[in-house]
Amino acid sequence: MADQYLTIKQLSEGLYKDKGSKFLSFAIPVEDIEQVKLQLAYYKKQYFDARHVCYAYMLGPDHDQFRANDDGEPSGTAGKPILGQINSHNLTNILVVVVRYFGGILLGTGGLIVAYKQAAQDAINNAQIISRAVEIHKEITFPYHQINQIMRILKDIEARIVKQDYKDNNCIIEFYIKKQYEGRI
Numbered sequence: 001m002a003d004q005y006l007t008i009k010q011l012s013e014g015l016y017k018d019k020g021s022k023f024l025s026f027a028i029p030v031e032d033i034e035q036v037k038l039q040l041a042y043y044k045k046q047y048f049d050a051r052h053v054c055y056a057y058m059l060g061p062d063h064d065q066f067r068a069n070d071d072g073e074p075s076g077t078a079g080k081p082i083l084g085q086i087n088s089h090n091l092t093n094i095l096v097v098v099v100r101y102f103g104g105i106l107l108g109t110g111g112l113i114v115a116y117k118q119a120a121q122d123a124i125n126n127a128q129i130i131s132r133a134v135e136i137h138k139e140i141t142f143p144y145h146q147i148n149q150i151m152r153i154l155k156d157i158e159a160r161i162v163k164q165d166y167k168d169n170n171c172i173i174e175f176y177i178k179k180q181y182e183g184r185i
Helices: 033-046 079-088 108-125 144-156 179-184
Strands: 004-008 012-018 021-029 052-059 065-069 094-101 129-133 135-143 160-167 170-178
Touching: 004 021, 012 108, 021 108, 033 052, 033 094, 052 079, 065 079, 079 094, 079 108, 094 108, 135 144, 135 179, 144 170, 170 179
Parallel strands: none
Antiparallel strands: 004 129, 012 021, 021 094, 052 065, 052 094, 135 170, 160 170
C-alpha cells in the first residue's frame, strides 16, 4: 500500500453534447459506500426526468472497491468509460455521475462510449486533484493516569482523534494516523 493517493478536493461538473443529447457530469469526492449511495440517491432524484443516470466509483487507497453502472444504456457503453477515466487519472475516493438527456438521435455503441468518456473526462479535468496521506484506523486502551503521555505521543504523530471514552479507570481512544507513523504506536 502506498503512503499517498490522489482524489479530488470538491465537487466539479462537466458537460458534453452530441446530436441533441446532453451529458451532464459530476465528479464527487466520497469516502465510503454509504456516501456513494447518498450521492446517487440525490442525483437520481434531482434528475428524475433524465433518460439515464450512469456512474462509476473507486474507493480505497489501494483502488480495491469500485463499480460501474450503465443504468439501461447498452452494456459497457456508459459505466466502463466513466470508470476508465477515473483509472486513467489514477483517482480514488471519487464518484463520477453522468446524467443523459436524450436528444432524439441514437448515437450507437461507439458514440455512447465516446460521449460518456468525454463527459466524465470534462468533470475530472474541471476538478482540483489533490494528494492525501493514507490513514490507518487505531484504537488504544490505557490507564487514565497515562493520558498526558499518550496525548503528547498522539499529537507528535499528528493523530486525528475521533472518539474518547473512559471506563473503569481506563481511557479508550479511537484515532487515525498517517501510514508513515504506523510503527510508532
